[in-house]
Amino acid sequence: MAGGKLSPRQKMINLMYLVFIAMLALNMSKEVLSAFGLMNERLTEANLSTEQRNAAYMAGLAEKATEQPEKYVPLKAKAEEVNALSNEFDQYLGTIKAELMGTVKDDDFDNYEVMDKADFLNQKFFSGDNLTPAGREFVDNINKYREGVIAIVGEGFATIAADVNKKFSTDQETRRDGVKVEWLKYHYEGFPMIASVTKLTQMQADVKATNSQVLSAMLKGQLQSDVSMTNYQAIVVPEKTAFFSGENFKGRVVLGRFDNTMSFDKVLVNGNEIKTFTGGQVMLDFPAGNVGEQNITGELQFKEGDSVVSIPILSSYAVIPKPNAAVISADKMNVVYRGVVNPMTISIPGVGSVTANGPGLTAAGGAGKYNMNVTNVQGREVKISVSGALPGGETVSDSKTFRIKDIPRPTGTVRGEDGLVKMQRDVLGISTIGAALIDFDFDLNLNVTGFKFNVPGQPTTIVTGSKLNDAAKNNLRRAKRGETVQIFDITANIAGNTGYMLPKIAPVFVELTN
Secondary structure, eight states, X not given: OOOSOOOHHHHHHHHHHHHHHHHHHHHHHHHHHHHHHHXXXXXXXXXXXXXXXXXXXXXXXXXXXHHOHHHHHHHHHHHHHHHHHHHHHXXXXXHHHHHHHTTSOGGGTTOGGGOOOXXXXXXXXXXXXEEOHHHHHHHHHHHXXXXXXXXXXXXXXXXXXXXXXXXXXXXXXXXXXXXXEOHHHHHHTTOOHHHHHHHHHHHHHHHHHHHHHHHHHHHHHHHHHHTSGGGOOEEEEESSSEEETTOEXXXXXXXXXXXXXXXXXXXXXXXXXXXXXXXXXXXXXXXXXXXEEEEEEEEEEEEETTEEEEEEEEEEEEEEOOOOSOEEEESSOSEEETTSOEEEEEEXXXXXXXEEEOTTEEEOSSTTEEEEOOTTOOSSEEXXXXXXXXXXXXXXXXXXXXXXXXXXXXXXXXXXXXXXXXXXXXXXXXXXXXXXXXXXXXXXXXXXXEEEXXXXXXXXXXXXXXXXXXXXXXXXXXXXXXOEEXXXXXXXXXXXXXXXXXXXXXXXXXXXXX
C-alpha cells in the first residue's frame, strides 16, 4: 500500500484506510468482550437454577433414605460425598473469580469492555515458562475433583465417569501449529480478564451439572430396580371402608404397581382358591362377618422366568353397626376461609346419598362433593346440617360447626424468594416482585399491582406493576455493594377475586452482592 512513488493525495487516502481498519478492529474487540460478559451473566443465572435443582434432589434423597433406609442410605452417602466435593471445588473457583473481580472498580462491574487485561492471572498462574504455586494449585484442584468423583461413582456409572474425565481433563493441548502446551497455559495465559471469568463460571456450571447428573443417575438406577416383580405388594381395595353386619364384603386385590395386563396362576384368600380375576385385579365377594376387625390373608402366585413368585396378601377391614351420625370433613382444613372456595366432602357411612345445607354451601358435582364460600357470611362460625336415608328407610341426621377465618397475611417475594434475599443488582433490575401465602392450604395466584422501593440514602420510589420502573432502576444504580434495599407497601389482589381485600403484605429485603 505504501510502495512505489505515490502522490501526497494517494498517501493521505492510504493512511485514512489504515486508520479505518484499526478502528474496525478496536470496535470488534470491544464487542467480543461484551459478548463474554453477557455469556457470563447467563451462565451465572443458570448456575443458580442448577443449585436449586440439586438441593431438591438432595432433599428428595434424604426423604427416601428416611422412608426406605436399606435402599437409599448407601445412595445418599455417595451423593453427599459428590455434593461435598462439588461444593468445595465450586467455592474455590468462586474465590479466584472474586480475586479477579476485585481488581475492577465498583462502577465498572457491568462495563465488560474495560476488562481486557490479562495481567492478574498471568502473574498469579505463570512464571516464565513454568507455573507458579498458585497455578499448580489450580490444576491440582481440578485433578482432585475429577479423580474424586470418578472414584465415588465407580464402575456402576461408567458413562458419567467418562464425561467427568473429559470435562475436567488437564492433559496437554495441541495448538494449530502442532505444538503441545500445558493445559493451563493453553486456556488462561494471555486471555482478557472477562474471558477468564467466563471460563471459570463455565467450569462452575460443569461442576453443578456433574452433581445433577450423578444424583439423577443414582435415583434412576434405584427406580429401575424398584420395578422388579419381587418388589410388588398385594393391596386389598375394599368397595367401602366399613360394612354393616350381615353384608357381603366387596372389593378387589391389586398389586402395588398396578398393571392391567397382569394374570395370576393361583390366588388363595382366607384358605379358599379364588378364580375370579381380570385386568390385573382379583375380585372378592364373601360374607363380611361379625362386627369388629376382620383379617384377609392369602397369596398371589405367578411365574417370573423359570421360577414361581409368591406375594403374600395381608390386610384387614372393619365391620361396624349401622350408623346414627354423619361424617363431615373439610378436605384441606378444620376451618373455612373467606375469599376462597372451600372444598368439602360430606357423607354418612353406609348412605349413598345425603342432603347438606349451610350458608354459602353448594353442590360441586360428584358423590359427597360440595363447595363453601363464606366471604359474605357474617360472624365467625358457620353450621352445616346433613341428613340421609339408610337402605331400610330410616333417616339419620347430624350437624357440625366450622370456624370462619380470613386469609392470612401474604409475604412479599423477589423472584419467588422471601425475607432477606442476596442478589446481584442487574438480576434485581429484571426480577418480578410477587406475593405469596407461605404455608397456606390453598394455592392462590396473587397479582402484584404496585409497591414502594427504597435504596439507602435515596428517596422512596412508588412503582406501579410488578417490576422496577426507570426511576427505581436509577436509584438502584446508586446503591453500593452490600447495601440492603427495601420493597414494601406491596399491593396485590387474588386472581379471579379482585374484590377481596388482602391483609397488609409483608416487605422483602434484597442485599446487593455487587
